[in-house]
Amino acid sequence: MKNMARSDTRQWDTAVELHGVCKTFRQKQTGDGLPRNLLHPVYSEIRALDRVNLTIYRGEFVAYAGPNGAGKSTTFKLLCGMLGADSGTVRTCGLDPLRRRIPLMRQTGVLLGSRTELWWDHPVISSFKWKKEVWDIDEKTYARQLDLAVDMLDLGPFLHTFARELSLGQRMRADLGMMLLHDPQLILLDEPTLGLDVLAKRRMIDFLKSLHREQGRTILVTSHDLDDLTEMAQRIVMLAQGRIAFDGSLPELRAVAGSARHVTVDCPACPALPGCTHLKSEQGRHTFSFNPAMLPVGDLLAAISRLPDVRDVQLSDAPIEGVIADLYRSWKA
Numbered sequence: 280m281k282n283m284a285r286s287d288t289r290q291w292d293t294a295v296e297l298h299g300v301c302k303t304f305r306q307k308q309t310g311d312g313l314p315r316n317l318l319h320p321v322y323s324e325i326r327a328l329d330r331v332n333l334t335i336y337r338g339e340f341v342a343y344a345g346p347n348g349a350g351k352s353t354t355f356k357l358l359c360g361m362l363g364a365d366s367g368t369v370r371t372c373g374l375d376p377l378r379r380r381i382p383l384m385r386q387t388g389v390l391l392g393s394r395t396e397l398w399w400d401h402p403v404i405s406s407f408k409w410k411k412e413v414w415d416i417d418e419k420t421y422a423r424q425l426d427l428a429v430d431m432l433d434l435g436p437f438l439h440t441f442a443r444e445l446s447l448g449q450r451m452r453a454d455l456g457m458m459l460l461h462d463p464q465l466i467l468l469d470e471p472t473l474g475l476d477v478l479a480k481r482r483m484i485d486f487l488k489s490l491h492r493e494q495g496r497t498i499l500v501t502s503h504d505l506d507d508l509t510e511m512a513q514r515i516v517m518l519a520q521g522r523i524a525f526d527g528s529l530p531e532l533r534a535v536a537g538s539a540r541h542v543t544v545d546c547p548a549c550p551a552l553p554g555c556t557h558l559k560s561e562q563g564r565h566t567f568s569f570n571p572a573m574l575p576v577g578d579l580l581a582a583i584s585r586l587p588d589v590r591d592v593q594l595s596d597a598p599i600e601g602v603i604a605d606l607y608r609s610w611k612a
Contacts, residue, residue: 291373294465294497295335295358300367302328302353327353329521330367335499337464340491342508343501344603345518351501354518355467358499359389372465388463390471395454397442403453404438407460416461427494428456431486448479455486466490468500472507480504484511505603517603532603533596539568540576541598544583545591552582563590568597 308321327350335341343351356362357369360376360383369376372386397406411421429435432452437445445453451471458466471487472480488511490496502508508515509529517525517532525532541558543566544550549557554574555567569579576594583592 292337293334293370294337294339294372295333295499296368296370297331297333297354297357298368300328300331300357300369301326301365302350302357302362303365326521328357328364331521331523333516333523333526335497337497338491338495339514340488340498340512341500342512342515343499343518344505344508344515349518350521351518352469355389355391355469355499355501358467359383359387385461386464388458388461388466389469390454390458390467391469393470393473395442395450396457397450397453399443400441402439402441403434403445403456406442406453407457410457410460414461420462421460424460424462425456428459431489432456433482446479448475448482451475451479451483452486455483463496465497466499468498470502471500472502472504480507487511506598539570539597541595542567542569542579542583543591543593543595544586544589545593546586546589548588550583550586552579555579 304325304327305322306325308323325348327348331350331354333354343354345351353362357364358371358376360371360380363377371383374383376383396410397403398409407425410416416424429438432455434452434456437449437453440449442450442453455471468487472483475483484507487498487500491498498512500508500511514528515525515532516523525535527535542552542555543564544552545564547563549560549565552567552569555569558566558568560566580592583589
């Protein structure tokens with residue numbers, strides 16, 4: 280990538296544009312009739328994306344969610360120019376990813392949770408220096424971004440450690456640091472918290488929120504951990520069967536899913552609460568779901584107050600994981 284084209288670095292307001300995008304893959308089928316299948320292969324078509332329209336503006340932090348096979352990774356590959364759409368228009372930072380891939384890479388950072396660009400048998404800093412030379416990153420930008428990465432990701436303790444000796448959390452932080460060296464304005468993250476322990480995940484989430492808040496970066500992130508996504512992102516886009524099924528905020532998502540809430544009653548025996556559905560009982564704590572539109576909270580609390588031996592009552596929103604799982608099931612039906 281030496282002497283990368285530096286054109287098209289003008290300001291852009293729209294980071295991602297997909298208009299009517301379709302992408303279909305052919306999948307070879309196997310079965311009992313192996314000789315027949317060798318001579319006359321049978322294929323099925325998998326529609327990964329089906330007339331998708333999506334616009335993401337500069338400075339947004341967007342969560343991109345959906346079950347396996349929904350089309351999330353396909354979208355990322357289209358935005359990076361790794362794949363071309365069958366139909367429709369794809370623009371990333373105002374550029375056609377297929378025709379302007381090299382200048383696009385100047386403005387885009389991509390991190391796939393299961394892959395690494397680090398040299399396995401070299402210190403982390405060697406991989407950083409390699410990228411500086413190959414990508415022709417100027418000294419001022421490299422020094423500034425390296426300081427940023429070391430400070431925000433706490434890379435100092437293992438900057439001179441071989442990549443193969445890093446823990447998963449350390450490797451992910453080093454990969455993030457390497458991704459930032461050329462100062463990308465749009466960041467695409469596919470499962471950045473995959474496999475991380477609680478502390479490593481917390482550090483990753485805090486870093487991404489800080490990068491968005493303090494550096495103004497546009498971030499599009501996928502994850503199967505929906506609690507992580509709803510904590511990080513201001514906007515949630517959900518795919519189902521290759522189509523966008525939801526695009527909005529967390530409160531809007533809960534409104535679409537229904538207004539179910541949970542109430543947990545701490546008492547020796549599981550009570551009967553009319554209008555509530557019993558979910559679980561653990562060590563004297565009994566959890567129910569209810570719909571405030573059908574059973575007002577005041578009426579519910581009044582009914583609980585009449586129960587004997589109640590030690591505590593806790594009201595909460597239904598966990599987002601359950602809310603979204605219910606949506607997935609309804610979209611699939």
